[in-house]
Amino acid sequence: MTDLDKHRVESLIEGELTWDEMRNDVLPDPKDPDRFEKTREVLQDRVDWDDPILVPLNDHLYVVGTDDGRVVRAECGEDLCEVDENWKRSCEVFVREDAEEFEELYEEYMHVDPDWAFELREWYCPECYELIDVDAVPVGYPVIKPFDPDIDTFYEEWQGRPAPDRESTETAAD
Template sequence: MRIPMTEYLIIDLDTERWVCRICSQDLGDARGNYKEATLVYDRDPREIHQPIIDPERYEYTFSPDPGYCRILEYYCPGCATQIETEYLPPGHPPTVDMVWDIDALRAQWQARGTDPMTVVTYGPGEDVQRHTAHTHG
């Protein structure tokens, strides 16, 4: 059973693996951090947020200082879809942005008796169905 988790990530509960939603590339253990299996582009923040004032004349230009900030872009190694972006101080490891109880997730979807790929879908060419039952358990 495959569970859509984000626009570009699925958890395959049968194999307990992260999977790219675009190309089905395996992105590692679903009990771990999918970012470890991605291609990472460590961007100079000045490429994204260009200086507003002349950097030749002013020390502070409203552009992030690469000595204090970096931008990490995470890409699927199979199809090059950008999966995530985060701003971090230099030297900081990638954040773990999702930790799931895989056993509880499996039990929850088995109890529902529905296919998550038909209930939770979106994107070009996909039918959109809203799951309206909201519970915490």
């Protein structure tokens, strides 16, 4: 087992590790038991707010514990919604649906044929306009969030402790 220090986890998140470093230091199983906590600390250090990141949803989106509950928050600090709601409904969206728009990203003939009723939906933070997610879907496909993390089960059964936003509540109740 290879324990990654916080600096190596930060390099992993930044995409700075070589393939050999990934293959030898990051991918081997079993993982070091505190890797998630190190990752969470690195992510927490990168944001300008103090509420605890519970789980990352993607590179710029997190579930965060607040005094009022759990929210989905963009990296810039914008709260999009409660954790059980569809965060995409709070975002700005740009829909690419014709050849000209596809060719801003792909070379000619390297994208899907627009006659196939296909679109790319780009989801942006309404505050800072950071690209948060992209969906490649048929026209008319419903707006679906990728998944609902079971945060309590993850922390209690996989991490062996309460989620950070529950620790202070449970300590106060004891």
